[in-house]
Amino acid sequence: MPHSMTGFSTAEETVPPFRLVWEIRSVNHRFLELSFRMPDELRALESECRSLIGAAVSRGKVDCTLKIVAADGGVERGAVIVEALQAVKALEDEVRALFPGAQELTVGEILRWPGVVKGPEQRVAALGSPAVLRCLRAALEAFGGARRREGERIAELLEKRALAITALVDSVRPLLAGAQSRYRDKLRERLERLDVQAEPERLEQELALIAQRVDVSEEVDRLDGHIAEIRGTLARAEPVGRRLDFLIQELNREANTFASKVQDETLTRTAVELKVFIEQMREQVQNLE
Numbered sequence: 599m600p601h602s603m604t605g606f607s608t609a610e611e612t613v614p615p616f617r618l619v620w621e622i623r624s625v626n627h628r629f630l631e632l633s634f635r636m637p638d639e640l641r642a643l644e645s646e647c648r649s650l651i652g653a654a655v656s657r658g659k660v661d662c663t664l665k666i667v668a669a670d671g672g673v674e675r676g677a678v679i680v681e682a683l684q685a686v687k688a689l690e691d692e693v694r695a696l697f698p699g700a701q702e703l704t705v706g707e708i709l710r711w712p713g714v715v716k717g718p719e720q721r722v723a724a725l726g727s728p729a730v731l732r733c734l735r736a737a738l739e740a741f742g743g744a745r746r747r748e749g750e751r752i753a754e755l756l757e758k759r760a761l762a763i764t765a766l767v768d769s770v771r772p773l774l775a776g777a778q779s780r781y782r783d784k785l786r787e788r789l790e791r792l793d794v795q796a797e798p799e800r801l802e803q804e805l806a807l808i809a810q811r812v813d814v815s816e817e818v819d820r821l822d823g824h825i826a827e828i829r830g831t832l833a834r835a836e837p838v839g840r841r842l843d844f845l846i847q848e849l850n851r852e853a854n855t856f857a858s859k860v861q862d863e864t865l866t867r868t869a870v871e872l873k874v875f876i877e878q879m880r881e882q883v884q885n886l887e
Contacts, residue, residue, distance in 0.1 A: 599802040599835065605622070606622070607738075608622075613729045618668065620733050632652070634663075647662065683708070745887070758833065760879075766868055838886065840884035853872045853876055
């Protein structure tokens with residue numbers, strides 16, 4: 599069953615006194631493009647996180663975000679690193695020895711100094727990777743379910759459009775034999791109105807050539823074949839978006855040829871309806887993995 603490239607999921611895991619929250623969201627894209635937003639202290643896990651996502655997703659622009667919040671919903675206090683404070687004080691003393699008039703550091707400036715405050719990210723990083731990766735796997739499982747459900751919905755829409763096109767093609771077939779004779783009759787009527795005398799043999803040759811140019815029986819057969827291939831592709835248990843995209847292009851090409859050839863009013867209306875259904879299918883296929 600096809601999977602959509604559009605999806606969203608979230609998963610949480612508590613690592614006292616913190617709560618890890620993974621969010622995964624994706625939109626359609628020609629290739630697989632992954633982006634991660636996570637604390638710098640946990641960047642060492644990004645490669646493994648990419649491998650997990652890449653093994654489950656083949657196409658789409660996927661954004662993954664890891665948040666770390668207090669488990670009780672409050673604001674987690676950071677811990678001040680005394681050694682870092684002492685290092686900052688020593689640096690300040692050295693600078694003030696050279697520049698006695700230099701302004702003293704404020705408390706806010708000291709707390710913003712890199713390494714002075716140990717936030718939740720550093721403390722979670724110290725706990726190791728299992729919890730982070732376990733939470734990501736849970737989010738990824740939910741993400742796959744969301745994409746699968748959306749893919750099933752798109753597949754149902756495509757199946758309905760395919761059945762509608764099949765019905766149109768079936769309605770066209772009985773008209774094909776009579777279309778050529780009706781076109782020949784129209785040409786004869788025009789010649790009579792113009793009061794033009796044509797050699798019977800030459801006239802028949804021209805009419806035969808024109809009838810051959812407006813014959814759409816091959817296009818109708820190929821339309822049927824492409825629809826059958828699309829329906830078969832939808833039943834495959836693998837990513838089918840690229841294959842369906844190609845088949846829709848072929849389907850559209852046959853519909854355009856059909857529309858350019860037909861001279862009958864009924865067949866012209868059918869050609870317009872065909873192109874409408876095909877365009878609807880094309881838009882849906884763009885969202886499939």
